[in-house]
Amino acid sequence: MTTWIDIGALDDIPARGARVVKTAMGCVAVFRTAADEVFALSDRCPHRGGPLSEGIVHGKSVTCPLHSWVFSLETGQAQGADAGEVPTYPARVEGGRILLDATRLARRSAA
Amino acid sequence: MxxxxxxxxxxxxxGRMLEHLFEAGADHEVTLFNAEPRGNYNRIMxxxxxxxxxDYAGIVTHDDGWYAARGITCRFGEHVVKIDRRRKVVTGEKGEAAYDKLVIATGSAPFIIPVAGRDLPGVVSYRDLDDTNAMIGAAAKGGHAVVIGGGLLGLEAAAGLQSRGMEVTVIHLMGHLMERQLDPAAGYLLQRELERRGITVHCKGATKAILGHDRAEAVLxxxxxxxPADLVVMAVGIRPETRLAVDAGLEVARGIVVDDRMVTSDPDILAVGECVEHDGQLFGLVAPLYDQAKVAALSLRDEPAAFRPVQTATKLKVTGCDLFSxxxxxxxxxxEDIVFRDxxxxxxxxxxxxxxxxxxxxxxGDTADGNWFFGLIKDGTGIEAMRETLIFGPAYQGGAAADPMAAVAALPADAEICGCNGVCKGRIVEAIAGGATTLDAVRAETKASGSCGTCTGLVEQVLAVTLGDEFVMPTAKPVCGCTELTHEDVRRMIKARELKSMPAVMQELGWKTSCGCHVCRPALNFYLLADWPLGYRDDPQSRFVNERKHANIQKDGTFSVVPRMWGGLTSPRELRAIADAAEKYNVPTVKVTGGQRIDLLxxxxxxxxxxxxxxxxxxxxSGHAYSKGLRTVxxxxxxxxxxxxxxxxxGLGVKLEQALWGSWTPHKVKLAVSGCPRNCAEATCKDIGIVCVDSGYQxxxxxxxxxxxxxTEQLADxxxxxxxxxxxxxFVQLYRENAKYLDRPYKWIAKVGLDWVKARVVDDPESRAALIERFRISQSVYQKDPWADHVQSEQARYAPLANLTLEAAE
Structure with a gap:
């Protein structure tokens, strides 16, 4: 089952930007695209651990600030020829508020 | 008779002429004068x-026995003082010698530049064995040597003296070394190599005086x-030694004028060697001199012969560097040029x-094909058919239809293509086979050409060789995959079409993506803020993290903090504050940077x-240690x-830093100011470097x-x-307005030319004033401390949006 929790306002994240949510299992980066879509991914690049929340957001992608790997915000898959995957988490916007699935985060953290 | x-x-x-003469069975009775107290030796050695x-014995070509066997009367160490053409007698210091035929081979004299101090002990030229021995003697004492003249001779002197343990500086009047044999690019490579070996090279240096009291001490x-100079070697050039011929009333222009038979204006007098002028031309390389010797020998035997100077090639090894021209x-x-660089x-x-x-x-660097090219030049061979592959040399000519990529095709799989990322050809070919059929794809897959980019052309050639007709070599390099336009196109259109926002640029210029990418957005953001400082609003989301967060991201995701220290000056109060901050925030590493700042990592x-x-x-x-902007002075x-x-x-450094700080530039900009030519601030390798001298500022x-x-190159004194x-x-403003994003000033100058820059910054006061005014306007917006700004209004950006760890723990 899904338990949505409110983690903040959409406007707390700049368009084409990200903010971090601290969870028991590590930081999750919450991205806001130019079209006001919201995506949540682990804030750790599988390449060298770069903080993806600090990357440049373009379209539905983010570029890691350390070595410019590009990831799809939708799937978490590395783009181009780089191979790697970032865990993704359900996220949505409702009434200008950002909601994350607490059970997903908790279940993972318990595992 | x-x-x-x-x-x-x-x-x-x-010497060569005498060899020919005696080989042909001459029965001449020869008297040979030489001012040097020795016979012929190989001066090239x-x-x-x-x-x-x-050693000397190893370079003698004609020893005493050789002269004796041919009955030659040797009058070595004896200067000739006069030629009496009427009586056909040559007068030496020790007496006369009559001739039927006379050959003048007085060679050349070193050109001594007429500066004060040229006669001081410790100033030598480099022409003969005595000069060489004088230099060897001086080098034994060590110390500093200055070689004036960056031609072949000067550089060989410099290398020799350096190998004997002296600190050597070469001063060259022209813009690059060996300008008669090399073009600027090759001259630059040679200079770089010499400097790598520890020889200081000063081009565009005009000697004013040799300083010293009772012997040479320095060159000004x-x-x-x-x-400083314990030894000064003058190697600026040579001129034909013609004094005897002038006194004898022979026709002398720059050299002693000879006809095709090497005969002077007196039918009984011939001349050969460096003292000769033939058809308006002087000669210094050995090949034409040997040709002259052959012709002179035939003329002396009344056999027909004509000197026809051929084009010569110079193939040299200067201090271990292979050169050919x-x-x-x-x-x-x-x-038109065809250029290959590696x-x-x-x-x-x-x-x-x-x-x-x-x-x-x-x-x-690689002169193996020199002779083949020289042959093509001499023969005037049409090269149209092999033009595509010409620069790769004879190995890639002939046979089947020429393949323009033969050189690249011939590279083995383990040949390194990208030095930065250590990618070899085999890896690239593998990537191409795996479907990476564009430059971008190969770069993404292998990282080849992803760092400094100099191997981009080679990577493209590997693509072309591997894919054949499927690969279309791109003409001009677009900014990124979002557009076909180049940086230069984009900059031009932002100005011409007054595009003042990022959406305007992307819309009007037909961007293929919705909001660009991490490559084009930082560039566009810079172009827009540089061109429209008052109208455009900086977009932090289009900046690389360092500029967005005003700190340098480290590999572990932490940041470094570098406060500004104007001109490298600090105070106990500032140092205390830095020390306190370092302790309070558990800063693990405190380091002094190359730009004289303190880095909290x-x-x-x-x-x-x-x-x-x-x-x-x-x-x-903020010290802006993270920005494409003014870094440090x-x-x-x-x-x-x-x-x-x-x-x-x-003081000047502080003033410059206070004027320039906060400005954004196409790439980082570093300055330095040195208080004297000893250059302790290393100003001459900075984007802008000022060296103070007594008379002002360079x-x-x-x-x-x-x-x-x-x-650095001189902008102005x-x-x-x-x-x-x-x-x-x-200069900074001109660079801001015109350079491609991520081109440092030296790369930009290489594209537009220093003269273009000088015309706008130095020569035209109105243009200079307008640039300064536009910079002032930009600074009115951007010269503010981003740290104070963010502390005040952007704090939230740095904190987590939410902390769920507490809830998870409950």
Missing amino acids: TQKLVVIGAGMAS LSPVLSGDK LEDGTVY AGDFAEGEGR PARGLYKRLVIEDDRLVGAVMY GVKGEDLPAIWADLNRAGLV KTCVGSDHCRFGTQDST VGVGGAAGMDVKE VKTEEEAIALTIA
């Missing part, structure tokens, strides 16, 4: 003697630079083509606003404290000391601090 032959000068030309690789240049390699209308291996080849004929060639992102606030309270502001202590300082270099631009190492500051600001 036996002819009496007198020869004046026992050098390489006359003086360099190995100087460096210690050979027109620009005020002083080089042939023909005419000057640029000119109707001339920076990593230090290779450079340039072919000059006119009317489908090769007319000139310059090669550095390992600060957590969320602590940034707090540490900045603490530093702000002590008056410290490095200074030495200057006239305030230093006994050599000529001006207040620290403003240099376009230095580099990173991926490339390059000395000025008398006052105000002028130095004005030039610097105008």
